[in-house]
Amino acid sequence: MRLRPKQNALRRRPDGRSKKSPRSVSGATIDGSLLSTPAFSGAFDKAKEGMLILDRKGRCREVNRAAAKMLGLRKNLMRNKPIDIILAKYTVAGRPVTVEALKGELLLVHEAKAKIAIRTRAVDFSGGLSLLVLRRKDRLPARESEAWKVDRASLVLPEFFPLPPSEEEPDFRSLFQHSPYGTCILQNNSIVVANPMFCKLLGYRASDEIVGKEIRQFLDGGSHMLFSLLQQRAFRGETIPARFEIRMLRENGTTIDVESTMSLSLYRDAPALNLSINDVTDRKELERRLTDSEGLLRNVINSMVDALVITDLQGKVLDVNDEFERFTGFSRRDAFGVEIPYPWVPEEDLRSYIGWLEKLRENNVLRDFDITWLRKSGERIAVSLNTTMLRNSAGDPVLMVNIARDITERQTSREKLSRQVRRLQVLYELSRALTETFDTREIARITFQQIEKVIPVDAFFIDRFDEKRNLLRAIYNVDVFEGKRIESDARGAEVPLDERTASAKVIRDRKPLLELRPEAPSGPVYVPFGNPNRGAASLMFVPMFSRDRTIGVMSVQSYEPNIYSNDHLTLLESIANVVGIAIEKAILYQETITKSQEIEARNKELDDFTYVVSHDLKEPLISVEGYTKIIRHEYLNLFDEAGREYLQSVMDSCIHMKRLIDELLQLSRIAKLSEKKAKIDSAKLIHDVLEELQFSIRERKAEIVLQQDLPPIDGVDTYMRIVFRNLLSNALKFCDKPQPRIEIGASATEDEVVYFIKDNGIGIEPEYFEKIFMIFQRLHKKDEYEGAGAGLTIVKKIVASHGGRIWVDSVRGQGSTFYFTIPVS
């Protein structure tokens, strides 16, 4: 067992008034240095109780007169002797006494004189010392022996440890006088001694102002009961709290909160209470302010930037803060006592709000519940709610604290953003959808469908503006009436541009127009169909541009007044920009299609004409040729030499004309590939053609170099033969070298195969690179190089009809290379 030092351990006479030596008690500050003080040793020696002070090793440091007498030994002999030696003649339950045994409470019996029995009680002190108290058993009162067994408080009972009078002890006196704790000694409920701090704390200048007065006088009414309770317990030697707080009255009538300790002592041989006090008024004040609902806490919750609602578990409002009043417009008075449904929670949100609160029963905190609140004015505000369940120390829920943050701004920007995203999406979808059609009406319909998603619309139209004729041509008109779309069949209808109309204005100004009317006028205004009883109240018109020309006007209208903003107008402009380009593209496409169809038809006509003409030419030619043959057979002998020569010329001309006509016929027949294309083994095809030409090749001693692994051709066999035949025969024909050399090759890419036929012939001057492909263009006199002059034209037409290109690269005198491509299908 160990006695802990007490902070206000000193008990001494605070002033010099008392002439008698007070014996005060301390439990803790006894240490080695104290033992050597004359005051201590004097008091120690005079004490009635037999006492021994033992050190850690069990040696006797001090012994008093009573103890020496009791043990029948001289003090000097006992000092610094081990206690087991001192008590050698005693036994404990028949065994020799040991230091360890002395820690407890023992009955020592003298070996020789059985009458002598000593009860010991050891008390540990700080500094490793312990006090051994001895009493003769026969003098030990039954009641007192009980007291020995009690708790720690009883161990410091003063009769065990009397202290010297303080007058003779300047150290104690000084400590008492200058202690930071207010200390007094009470006897019979009255103050007998008080130190200056005690006086000061209670607002008195000197202790004589309070000494002799009842302590009750200095206690606040609220502290009387506590104090007398503790006082009684202390006197009975019962446990009391080491510290307790009481409120005391000061001289000026104010109160002071003090933390106190109380202990029982002896003062002038009579039981006394030591009361020590410490000012905790500041701390109490702080606590008071912190806990006071009208104080700091109120300030804190009012200084919050968030609205606060405190409710009971049923949701009944107990309190709100200033921000709540400002934020919602409901005053504290409005809110107090209000139960669910709260007027600031919109009806449609009530269910989810109650659900939210129910979740709180399982959680202590719920965060970020986005909800709409209604201001008292009816305005809607976006709120993010955080709710906390407050519980008492036992963990039971007590209150709900709702903290609501205004996120209207955040919500607004989020909405703005999502609106922006939606609009971008619409523009994107529109752009994508518009690439899939070249029909202007379909474009307009798609546009309307996309606009519907982002702009309220009851009527919509797109007109095309014909600048030359200054009129509007309807592309699409739609009216939404009772949820149904009524599309007008006014497509293509033309209306002269009326300068008074909004359409004319936006076309002239090249600027969008927003027209808001206070109410929908009766009768249709711009859309001449649909609901005949209502005209649009909100109207937007935007011009459509393409390559900086105004190509039309788009309008979105609603029966609702004031429904459009500039925001809508800007969006509509963006849409119009996309749509304008799409419409222009569609129109150009339609025009191109029409034109190419026309060209095709014209080409067909031309081919038919060519065929008919050449066929009709052929008929008389056959006659000429036939008659010439008859003449040669039947009448040749009637001709002289010149006549025969002329006849020969007629026949040659016939042959030439026949060839021209044949080539023309061939050309006219290539117009459209009637035959199916197929993969042609080009090596085999070229070999066949070379076979056909072998007579000329042999005659010209031509060298033919054919590339290995020629890629196949996707084409019509008969036509591709003509191509190679014509090109190769040209290469053989137009050569002035002793040995023509012809190289044939090809290279394939992913999309097409490029063939080339290279010769070392006469070559072509660059200016003729194009001209040689035109029909009946000859660069040479007929007698130099024979041929009708349609060969390359036929080749070009065949290549073109296969979707390929043909061109020539040549150096005059060195040779030419003809290239042509055939797409890979």
Add this chain to the structure above:
Amino acid sequence: MTRQTSPLRILLIDDNQDHARILQWAFKQTGRKDCITYFDDGQRALDYLESNGQNQGEFPDLIFLDFNLPRVDGREVLRKLKIGENTRSIPVIILSSSEREEDIRKAYELGASSYVSKSVILDSYTTVLQTLQDYWSTIAKLPSRR
């Protein structure tokens, strides 16, 4: 020279009288004794054949038909010849100045037995006509004519 075969009765229909004249000259050059009846109009030729049928007259062994005819087109004449009860067994050789693929196909589709280019006949008339006549008089067997 020419092999002696039984003479053929040939009907020649050609609107181009020059061509017809030249062809008839060419036929003569073969040295054959074939009998050639000439019409410069398809309709008249058809009428002639029909009246022949009514009169129990003789039908030609072979018909040479120009494909491009005024009034009734050569195609129409061919079609009618090939549906006519008395005429459909008579081989028809188309003569044409056209070498157009679709003309040739059409001719055979309508039941022509041959398609011969006039130019080819002119280039080597004797050989071509000789061959034709020989073929139809000796090599091919024709149904007997009343």
